[in-house]
Amino acid sequence: MGAYVETATRLGRYRLLDRIGGGATSVVYAAHDEGADRDVAIKMLAADLADEREARVRFYREVLVTSGIHHRNIVAVLDVGEDQGRAYLVMELLRGRPLRDYLRIEAPPTLAARLDLIVQLYEGLSAAHEQGVVHRDIKPNNLFVLDDGGLKILDFGLARLQTSTLTASGQIVGTPDFMSPEQAEGQRVDARSDIFSAAAVSYLILSGRSPFARRNLQETLIALVQADAEPLSSEQAPAELRAIVAKGLSRAVDDRYQSCAAVLADLRRVQHGMPS
Numbered sequence: 001m002g003a004y005v006e007t008a009t010r011l012g013r014y015r016l017l018d019r020i021g022g023g024a025t026s027v028v029y030a031a032h033d034e035g036a037d038r039d040v041a042i043k044m045l046a047a048d049l050a051d052e053r054e055a056r057v058r059f060y061r062e063v064l065v066t067s068g069i070h071h072r073n074i075v076a077v078l079d080v081g082e083d084q085g086r087a088y089l090v091m092e093l094l095r096g097r098p099l100r101d102y103l104r105i106e107a108p109p110t111l112a113a114r115l116d117l118i119v120q121l122y123e124g125l126s127a128a129h130e131q132g133v134v135h136r137d138i139k140p141n142n143l144f145v146l147d148d149g150g151l152k153i154l155d156f157g158l159a160r161l162q163t164s165t166l167t168a169s170g171q172i173v174g175t176p177d178f179m180s181p182e183q184a185e186g187q188r189v190d191a192r193s194d195i196f197s198a199a200a201v202s203y204l205i206l207s208g209r210s211p212f213a214r215r216n217l218q219e220t221l222i223a224l225v226q227a228d229a230e231p232l233s234s235e236q237a238p239a240e241l242r243a244i245v246a247k248g249l250s251r252a253v254d255d256r257y258q259s260c261a262a263v264l265a266d267l268r269r270v271q272h273g274m275p276s
Contacts, residue, residue, distance in 0.1 A: 011083045014042055014090065025049055025157070026059075030093060033078075040078060043089045056087065062156045063089055065133045073124030075144070075152045096147045100140035103205065111206075112274055113149070115241065118202045119267050120151035125198055126260035128153070129191040135159050136189060138197035139178040140204060176220045177210045181251045184224040192253050195263060199248025203229060206236045211249060225251070240270045 009016055014031040020041065021028035031042045049055040066089075067077040079090035096102070099117075108114045121143065128135060135142075137158040144152045180196035182189050203211040211229035214220045229249050232242045244266050250256040257263045 011042060011044075011086065011088050012081050014040065014088075016042065022046070025055060031090075033090070039093045041091045041093045043091065044086055058157045059087055059089070061159065065128075065131075065159045066156045069128055069131050069133065071124055071127035073120050073151055073153060074127060075154050094144050094146060094152060096145050098141050099143040099145055099151070099201070099205075102145040103140070103208065111237065112271075114205050115267065115271060115274070116149070117145065117151050117205055118198075119264065119271065121153070121198050121201060122260045122263050122267065124151070124153040125191075125194050126264065128156075128159075129194070129260055133159050134189060134191055135194050135197075136183070137179075138194055138201060140201060143201065176217055176224070177213045179224065181225050182253060184221045191260070192256050192258060195248055195257050195260060196250075198260075198263075199245050200229075202245050202248065203232065206241070206245070207232055238270065240266075240273070244270070 011031070013035040014033055017030040017032060017039075019027060020030050022043075025046055026043055027046055028041055028043045031040050032038070033040050045055055045059050063077070063080045066075070067080065070076070075094065076092040077089065078092060081088055081090070097105070108117065121138075125135065125138070133156070135153065135156060135158070137155065138153070142153065142155045144154055146152065176184070178197045178200045180189060180193040183193055200211050203209075212220055212223040212227065214223050228251075229246075232245060234242075236242075237245070244263065247255070248257055248263060
């Protein structure tokens with residue numbers, strides 16, 4: 001971590017508190033908004049990437065696409081700014097844990113609770129797609145389960161507007177275990193790629209395992225392009241729900257659901273047929 005993050009205690013009107021997340025390209029802090037007297041989360045580029053053009057382009061892309069979407073299943077952007085040359089994104093501070101941790105530590109006790117998480121995922125994606133935004137990196141670590149059971153979609157750093165040409169075709173972006181076959185082949189993607197990734201996450205929620213994960217990256221990419229996921233069992237999901245996940249995981253784009261609205265219509269029929 002660069003000296004800036006180690007020594008800085010505030011950005012604009014925000015007083016930095018604890019580091020709560022981040023990865024190779026960014027860092028996230030809990031902070032206090034002294035102007036509004038509320039706690040928030042602040043995301044910044046990692047210090048060693050602050051001057052790199054591509055990193056800054058992706059950061060501001062996230063600002064652009066996320067700030068235009070307002071939905072209960074997408075993390076809310078509250079502010080954006082720059083201080084001492086350091087761009088930052090202010091978001092609501094979430095209380096809970098990433099989806100994979102939630103499934104490992106506090107797995108939902110009922111099928112209805114698991115199905116509710118899947119419905120919330122597609123509802124958030126539907127809102128993004130309605131705004132012309134394709135996320136392109138739907139995976140467990142970009143999904144957050146709140147203490148009250150709500151689900152939030154995070155990290156639109158790889159997202160693009162469907163009318164944008166910012167990311168050229170032929171470039172593989174996304175997380176291999178959950179990316180679509182067309183992503184694995186470096187093809188241009190649309191909203192149906194997110195539908196595939198959400199189906200892969202749904203498979204994980206219901207079974208506890210990723211549908212295409214293999215021993216290494218090469219084997220995983222081959223499985224995405226050539227193999228079908230092992231069918232879910234009757235103990236993991238009823239037939240109607242298994243069919244929905246399987247259709248979402250269709251390798252051929254035209255065989256897949258063509259919109260989140262279509263997925264949600266089928267998911268809600270399953271929900272309404274389940275016992276209370």
